[in-house]
Amino acid sequence: MTRRPFIAGNWKMNTRRQTAIELVRQLLNGLNQDVRTEVAVCPPNPYLTVVADLVAGSPIELGAQNLYPAGDGAYTGEVHAGMLTDVGCRFVILGHSERRQYFAETDAFVAEKLQSALAGNLVPIVCVGETLEQRQADQTDEVVRAQILGSLEGLDEVRAAGIVIAYEPVWAIGTGLTATPEQAEAVHQLIRKLLGELFTPEVAAQIRIQYGGSVKADNAAQLLSQPNIDGALVGGASLKAADFLAIIAAAEATLA
Numbered sequence: 358m359t360r361r362p363f364i365a366g367n368w369k370m371n372t373r374r375q376t377a378i379e380l381v382r383q384l385l386n387g388l389n390q391d392v393r394t395e396v397a398v399c400p401p402n403p404y405l406t407v408v409a410d411l412v413a414g415s416p417i418e419l420g421a422q423n424l425y426p427a428g429d430g431a432y433t434g435e436v437h438a439g440m441l442t443d444v445g446c447r448f449v450i451l452g453h454s455e456r457r458q459y460f461a462e463t464d465a466f467v468a469e470k471l472q473s474a475l476a477g478n479l480v481p482i483v484c485v486g487e488t489l490e491q492r493q494a495d496q497t498d499e500v501v502r503a504q505i506l507g508s509l510e511g512l513d514e515v516r517a518a519g520i521v522i523a524y525e526p527v528w529a530i531g532t533g534l535t536a537t538p539e540q541a542e543a544v545h546q547l548i549r550k551l552l553g554e555l556f557t558p559e560v561a562a563q564i565r566i567q568y569g570g571s572v573k574a575d576n577a578a579q580l581l582s583q584p585n586i587d588g589a590l591v592g593g594a595s596l597k598a599a600d601f602l603a604i605i606a607a608a609e610a611t612l613a
């Protein structure tokens with residue numbers, strides 16, 4: 358089973374209109390039109406339309422960083438799936454550890470969002486990962502297992518094949534610490550096995566599992582060469598065009 362590599366940039370709350378425009382222009386300049394790796398950027402909501410206009414017709418796709426699982430209605434400050442597709446989003450990041458940590462998002466809430474994303478024709482990128490304390494207490498497998506089971510609750514196997522999982526050890530996000538390729542691959546293997554039990558091994562073989570956690574130009578190749586690492590969700594390094602392009606190039610090299 359060959360899974361198309363997928364590199365996504367999570368810009369978090371880190372750009373303004375002008376820096377977003379410059380970043381996209383540099384990415385468009387540096388990216389080969391025939392790139393085989395799937396590439397997406399996830400700007401802050403206010404800049405989605407600006408970026409959508411710039412990337413239209415290019416290989417760069419658009420993602421959002423979150424959604425609220427409802428339709429039109431009285432939910433001040435929130436944005437739903439229909440609005441995101443309306444402005445050109447194809448992807449949405451769900452259950453990022455920063456949302457779990459700062460906004461108390463539970464697996465059950467992530468599962469609700471997942472249904473909403475799929476019903477709204479968005480491809481969800483579902484994030485899971487253990488904290489440093491959990492890893493040190495040897496709880497990584499059980500934590501990731503519980504997050505996968507809880508966050509994918511209610512998902513049927515037909516739709517499961519199209520989702521993306523991001524394994525992001527919390528201790529590696531924005532810290533400069535990276536899981537070794539072996540550490541990451543071990544968890545990716547576990548996730549794929551679990552997906553095989555939840556759905557079927559054939560479905561599990563189709564689901565792309567990204568790694569996230571201080572992926573940089575100089576560690577991407579090793580991580581992406583692991584058999585169960587199908588791409589990367591990139592925070593800090595996605596804000597510098599040269600670094601993000603180098604990570605995409607590392608993904609392309611796995612296809613050579």
Ligand code: PEP
Binds near residue numbers: 531571572594
């Ligand atoms: C992330 O926020 O998803 C992430 C992986 O960030 P960083 O690459 O900066 O660790």
